[in-house]
Amino acid sequence: MTSVQPVDRTAAETAAAAQYRELYLIRRFEETLLDLFSQGKLHGTTHTCIGQEANAVGVVAQLERGRDAIFSNHRCHGHYLAFTDDVDGLLCEVMGKEGGVCGGRGGSQHLCNDGFYSNGILGSTVPVATGMALAERERGAGAIAVSFLGDGTLGQGVVYESFNLASLWSLPILFVVENNGYAQSTPTRLELAGEVAARGTAFGIETRQLDTTDVVEIARVAAETVASIRAASRPRLLILDTYRLSPHSKGDDVRDPGEIEAARARDPLAVAARYVPVNDRHAIEAACELRLAAAVARAEAAPAVRAA
Amino acid sequence: MTAATEQRCARALNAALVDVFEQRDDVYLLGEDILDPYGGAFKITQGLSTRWPDRVLTTPISEAGLFGVAAGMALRGYRPILEVMFGDFITLGFDQIVNGIAKFREMFDDQVRVPLVVRTPMGGGRGYGPTHSQSLEKLLLGVPGITVVAANECHDLTSLVRQAVADDDPVFLIEHKLMYGRPNRRPVDGYVGGLACVETRSRYPALSFSANGFERASATIVTYGGMLPVALDAAVELLLEDETFVEVVALGRLLPLDLEPVLASVARTGAVVTLEEGTLTGGIGAELAARVQSAAWDTLTGPIRRVAAPDAALPAAGTLEAAALPGVQEVVDAVKATVRVAA
Numbered sequence: 001m002t003s004v005q006p007v008d009r010t011a012a013e014t015a016a017a018a019q020y021r022e023l024y025l026i027r028r029f030e031e032t033l034l035d036l037f038s039q040g041k042l043h044g045t046t047h048t049c050i051g052q053e054a055n056a057v058g059v060v061a062q063l064e065r066g067r068d069a070i071f072s073n074h075r076c077h078g079h080y081l082a083f084t085d086d087v088d089g090l091l092c093e094v095m096g097k098e099g100g101v102c103g104g105r106g107g108s109q110h111l112c113n114d115g116f117y118s119n120g121i122l123g124s125t126v127p128v129a130t131g132m133a134l135a136e137r138e139r140g141a142g143a144i145a146v147s148f149l150g151d152g153t154l155g156q157g158v159v160y161e162s163f164n165l166a167s168l169w170s171l172p173i174l175f176v177v178e179n180n181g182y183a184q185s186t187p188t189r190l191e192l193a194g195e196v197a198a199r200g201t202a203f204g205i206e207t208r209q210l211d212t213t214d215v216v217e218i219a220r221v222a223a224e225t226v227a228s229i230r231a232a233s234r235p236r237l238l239i240l241d242t243y244r245l246s247p248h249s250k251g252d253d254v255r256d257p258g259e260i261e262a263a264r265a266r267d268p269l270a271v272a273a274r275y276v277p278v279n280d281r282h283a284i285e286a287a288c289e290l291r292l293a294a295a296v297a298r299a300e301a302a303p304a305v306r307a308a
Numbered sequence: 309m310t311a312a313t314e315q316r317c318a319r320a321l322n323a324a325l326v327d328v329f330e331q332r333d334d335v336y337l338l339g340e341d342i343l344d345p346y347g348g349a350f351k352i353t354q355g356l357s358t359r360w361p362d363r364v365l366t367t368p369i370s371e372a373g374l375f376g377v378a379a380g381m382a383l384r385g386y387r388p389i390l391e392v393m394f395g396d397f398i399t400l401g402f403d404q405i406v407n408g409i410a411k412f413r414e415m416f417d418d419q420v421r422v423p424l425v426v427r428t429p430m431g432g433g434r435g436y437g438p439t440h441s442q443s444l445e446k447l448l449l450g451v452p453g454i455t456v457v458a459a460n461e462c463h464d465l466t467s468l469v470r471q472a473v474a475d476d477d478p479v480f481l482i483e484h485k486l487m488y489g490r491p492n493r494r495p496v497d498g499y500v501g502g503l504a505c506v507e508t509r510s511r512y513p514a515l516s517f518s519a520n521g522f523e524r525a526s527a528t529i530v531t532y533g534g535m536l537p538v539a540l541d542a543a544v545e546l547l548l549e550d551e552t553f554v555e556v557v558a559l560g561r562l563l564p565l566d567l568e569p570v571l572a573s574v575a576r577t578g579a580v581v582t583l584e585e586g587t588l589t590g591g592i593g594a595e596l597a598a599r600v601q602s603a604a605w606d607t608l609t610g611p612i613r614r615v616a617a618p619d620a621a622l623p624a625a626g627t628l629e630a631a632a633l634p635g636v637q638e639v640v641d642a643v644k645a646t647v648r649v650a651a
Contacts, residue, residue: 069384101417102417110416112412112415117416117420121403127372127374127376128376128383128404131378131379131384132384134381135380135383135384135386138386158376161368164368165377169365
C-alpha cells in the first residue's frame, strides 16, 4: 500500500485555470476573426479550429518555445497561440496591419515565430518537420519536432515517405493527426480507406489514439508521449479524435446541423469548464475579452502594411 | 594549351565535396545510393561516406519527401546538400520547391533562411531515354526565391560548390551527365583551347570566350552547362571555315538571370544566338531574347535566334537522340543566318 498523497489543490486549480484561459483565448480569438470577416475587415481567408482547441493546448503545453519545433498546417491559429501567446502578432498578420508576425506576407496559414512554422499546402509540412527532427537529432540537445496534420491530409503520399524516414532514422518527432472526420467538406468514408492508427504501426511507429476532447486527458497523454520521444529519439503518432464545430473556412458548411449540435456536448471548452470554479472562470473570461478587445482596437488603428 | 593536371569533372566535383566537408561540419549529404562502395550513380560522392559516415545519409527512393527533409534541416541551422540522382526527378519535389523552399524566407518575412544545395545531373547524350535525359532546369526559372546555377566544364568547380554551400539561400546546382567524363578545362593564362577566356567576378561566374581577344565580332552565342563544348566547337568551326569571329558566353547563374556579361558581349557583336539543350518553348533562350532586345535594341542588327531541342520527348535510340539534341551544325547555321541578316 502506498500512502495517499495530499492533493495540491492550488496547483491543480492553477493548471486547470491556465488551460481554460488558453482554450477560451483561442476560441474567442477565432470567433473574433469570423466577426471581423463578416464586417468586411479582413482580407483573404481563415480556417478556424473551433471545437479542436484542446488538441492545441494539450499537446503544445509539453513543448518548449525556442527549443522545439512545430510545423502546423492551414488550421494553425490554435497551435500558434498555444505556443506563442502572440495575439497581436497574429491578429495584425491576418488583418494585413503593421506588426503582423510575418509582415503581412504570410497571412493566416503561413506563420513563423521562434520555432513555430505553418504552411497551407497539406502534407508538404510533414517531411519538412521530419527534416527538422533530423536536425535536432544531430544537434543532440533533446529538442523534438511536432507535425500537426489532419485526417484529410492522410491522402497525401508524402506523409508516408515521412513516416518511413522518421522511423528508419529514429527521429525525435511527434506526428499529431487531428482526426475531425472531414477533409474540408468530404466525410472520412468518402476519402479514407483502412484505419488511421494502422498507418503508424505499418511503419513501426508507436501509435496511440485518443477519443476525447478533455484537455487534461490530452495533456497527460501528450506529456508521456513527448517525454518518451525525448528519451528514446523515436517517432510517435498521436491520433486525436475530435470535431470541428466551425465551418472549414468561413461560411462553407454543408454538414447536417443535427450532427454539429450533437458534437457540442463534447465542446472542449465546456469539458474544461468543469475543472474551474465558476467565479474563476468568469474572471478568466472577462480578462480575455478585455485583452481581445484591446488587441482588435490596436490592430484596427495600426496602419496597413505597405509595399516597399 | 591543355594542362597536364586537368582532371575529369566528376573527380573535380568529388574533390569539391570533400573540400566543403573538410571546411564545415554543418554540411550533410543526402541522396539515393550515395554510400561507398557504390558512391552514387555517377560516382560523385565516392569516398565521402567512408570519411564522414555520420554526415552522409543514404536515403529511400523518396524525392518528394527528401526535398522537404533538406528544407527542414536548413531551416534548423544545417547546410544539407541533396543529390538528386537524375535531374528528371526534380519533378517529384516540385511542391516542396515551389511552395516551401523558394518561399519560406519571403513568406516568413526574413525570419528564416533556407541554405540548402540541390545537386543534380541533367541532359542527354547517353541514351537513357525520355525520362532520364531531360534538361528541366527551365522549369526552375519560373520559381522566384531560388538560385539556379549551371556548372560547365570550364568552371572552377570547387569554387562553385563552395559558394553554393556558403549561400544562405537555396541553390540548385545543375550538372551535366556528359560533363562528368570530360576534362575540367580551366583557363590557363586566360585561354581555353586557343580561345581567350574571361570570367565574371561573381559567386557563380559567367565565362566569355573569344577567338580574337574580345575585339569586334559577328555574333554572341549565349549558352550554359553541357552545351558549352558544342558552342565552343561551333565558334572554332565558324572561324576556320568562314573566318567569322564569334563570342561565346556561358552563363553560370541562370536564375536570377545574369544578363550583364551577355550585354557586354552584344555591345561588341550586335547579334545573338541562344543555345540550350532543353526543349524550345518557354526556355532560357526565350527569356534571354526578351531581355536582350529590351536592353540592347539599338545595338542589335537582326533578330535573336534560338537553338534548342524540339518540343518533344527525347528519344532513347542513339540515332534519334543525336538528331534531336542541338549540335554544332545547327549553331553554325543559326549564326550564319543571323550574320547574313546583319550584312
